[in-house]
């Protein structure tokens with residue numbers, strides 16, 4: 012039965028895409044309406060900088076894919092009742108090789124859950140922003156009744172954004188259509204949406220502002236936006252029970268999960284943890300390669316100087332070095348801070364303090380002690396540990 016329902020859903024999804032294409036041939040939105048809706052959410056994220064964002068009814072995860080590039084977000088979650096549509100492109104939420112080569116400073120975890128917005132589940136707790144883009148019109152009456160309590164009462168994020176079609180715009184679409192999508196259970200006009208939203212906001216102590224995307228044609232402004240949007244902001248700060256509440260719920264959830272599988276309404280189907288410099292393992296790799304890179308630049312400069320000046324100290328003092336601005340900068344750093352690097356036989360000694368004075372190394376490590384700790388055993392050091400040494404043409408140990 013489940014498979015049959017999923018197949019039906021996929022067919023409906025295809026019909027919907029076809030219909031949307033039809034619409035855009037007559038009333039053309041540039042950029043396309045679904046992109047405008049997602050851009051609206053992105054702008055909201057950039058304005059309020061939430062760390063934890065949940066997208067309910069995430070479908071093919073296209074909004075999540077866009078939001079993963081917002082640098083303020085550290086936790087990103089998607090929930091949908093249709094696992095197959097979610098799974099189709101979920102691999103695109105996995106980290107890419109470049110994410111491992113250059114780990115980001117922020118941490119990012121992306122999870123996808125299969126379940127319904129009509130059920131309270133602990134995995135839905137702790138979010139700053141919850142987005143419900145073109146979701147509510149897909150809910151059955153009983154689900155729509157539970158929706159405000161789940162989202163505003165249980166999840167209680169600081170911000171909720173809800174978008175839904177504006178029925179007043181529909182007559183501008185050609186042909187007789189009841190709803191824009193065969194799976195829509197209703198489509199509200201502006202007054203209906205606004206009264207539902209105002210009542211919900213009042214019940215759960217939120218304020219709400221109305222806006223939308225998809226402007227009506229000139230002269231028809233009265234019909235309003237094609238997609239109407241409500242942005243809800245929680246009035247009171249985080250509820251008092253917030254810190255203890257998820258722990259209690261989690262406990263109940265796991266007991267139920269292990270013994271009875273009773274409350275298992277929501278199932279995790281995907282999790283990706285992005286490499287981050289907050290993780291000591293990636294920080295260490297980044298520091299080691301930056302230290303070696305810096306040491307190689309300094310070594311290169313010493314070798315260049317040697318070739319230019321030879322070993323004659325008189326010539327050296329008369330010579331005005333002007334290799335390039337970067338090597339001048341290196342020169343200043345080395346001389347000003349009295350941290351001279353030197354060559355002795357085949358060995359090159361570069362004081363760690365010199366390397367630490369380079370902005371990128373400095374920023375990555377924070378303290379000199381941390382630098383020493385991270386490179387210990389990985390980079391060749393002098394006996395007293397104060398300098399990086401180049402033995403056999405490699406700084407690596």
Ligand code: SAH
Nearest residue numbers: 068069070091092093126127128144145149
């Ligand atoms: N948010 C998507 C499109 C949503 S279409 C976008 O911005 O492009 C509506 C989605 O809601 C569908 O993927 C559907 O599977 C999902 N949905 C319907 N009822 C649901 C429910 N009770 N709980 C969670 N998701 C639901």
